[in-house]
Amino acid sequence: MSAPRGSGSPRTALAGRVALLTGASGGIGRAVALALAEAGVDLALTFSRSPDPAHGVGEEVRRLGRRVAVLQGDLADAATPGHLVAETERLLGPVDILVANAGAGEQRVWQEVDVALWDATLAVNLRAPFLLAQAVAPGMVERGFGRILALSSVAAYTGGVVGPHYAASKAGLNGLVHYFAGRLAGDGVTVNGIAPALIEQTGMLPQAPEGGMPLPIPVGRLGLPHEVADLAVAVLSNGYLTNQVVLLDGGLHPR
Numbered sequence: 001m002s003a004p005r006g007s008g009s010p011r012t013a014l015a016g017r018v019a020l021l022t023g024a025s026g027g028i029g030r031a032v033a034l035a036l037a038e039a040g041v042d043l044a045l046t047f048s049r050s051p052d053p054a055h056g057v058g059e060e061v062r063r064l065g066r067r068v069a070v071l072q073g074d075l076a077d078a079a080t081p082g083h084l085v086a087e088t089e090r091l092l093g094p095v096d097i098l099v100a101n102a103g104a105g106e107q108r109v110w111q112e113v114d115v116a117l118w119d120a121t122l123a124v125n126l127r128a129p130f131l132l133a134q135a136v137a138p139g140m141v142e143r144g145f146g147r148i149l150a151l152s153s154v155a156a157y158t159g160g161v162v163g164p165h166y167a168a169s170k171a172g173l174n175g176l177v178h179y180f181a182g183r184l185a186g187d188g189v190t191v192n193g194i195a196p197a198l199i200e201q202t203g204m205l206p207q208a209p210e211g212g213m214p215l216p217i218p219v220g221r222l223g224l225p226h227e228v229a230d231l232a233v234a235v236l237s238n239g240y241l242t243n244q245v246v247l248l249d250g251g252l253h254p255r
């Protein structure tokens, strides 16, 4: 039996690949950017409203010897995903790895979620990853190699603490992972998600709240961005792992 396209060796060498990473101005995005740069990946890093952190990460990536492009784009705008992919390809070459990490999560109880917040959250957290995947997948299939990774959340399973708009957007994202994974697996393209619980040192959760943990996390502490990044590199390096959303939640939610 001949090997399927893109199956390669058991461990995928990421060095020399080009990645498009959204939300690089945030806590998890920065950690993933540095971990990928250390693995030898060239990076297009995107931000929306925080140019300084994004350019700071860009400088760190450059110091690690990788090529880097820092791109601005509001992912609530449906035209942005296609623009970001085109700019990445123009500046760095075809996208081998997509990390759809950017996410919006304004905390609101269900009574206070209006249509504008619902639509904005779904646009960034669900529609944009779909449009990004739709834009990069044809080239990945043509080349017989690709990696798509989406940042989901434990809220997709538990409902979480941010609000119904956020939980629903992340549950939808998991469906997107499963849809694309099944269709692209035979072409050397893996599609997975990581679903963290509470990760500190991020814009969403700068530090552990005073007065105790908002959720009963068995490990007894919040997660750290580098723990998400370590898992991201492991997932992206594994050509046999696809169609999975990996929970990274300190034991909060068994599945």
Ligand SMILES: NC(=O)c1ccc[n+]([C@@H]2O[C@H](COP(=O)([O-])OP(=O)(O)OC[C@H]3O[C@@H](n4cnc5c(N)ncnc54)[C@H](OP(=O)(O)O)[C@@H]3O)[C@@H](O)[C@H]2O)c1
Pocket: 022, 023, 024, 025, 026, 027, 028, 029, 046, 047, 048, 049, 050, 051, 073, 074, 075, 076, 101, 102, 103, 104, 105, 124, 151, 152, 153, 154, 195, 196, 197, 198, 199, 200, 201, 202, 203, 204, 205
């Ligand atoms: N921290 C947690 O506890 C936690 C838990 C579960 C899942 N997650 C997920 O992890 C991912 C990264 O979040 P984080 O924790 O690193 O939070 P963060 O520090 O707040 O980062 C969020 C990132 O998303 C970008 N973003 C937000 N709205 C955007 C928009 N309209 N257009 C383009 N980019 C936009 C931000 O860019 P600008 O700042 O430039 O606008 C920023 O780079 C998100 O998908 C989040 O849902 C986080």
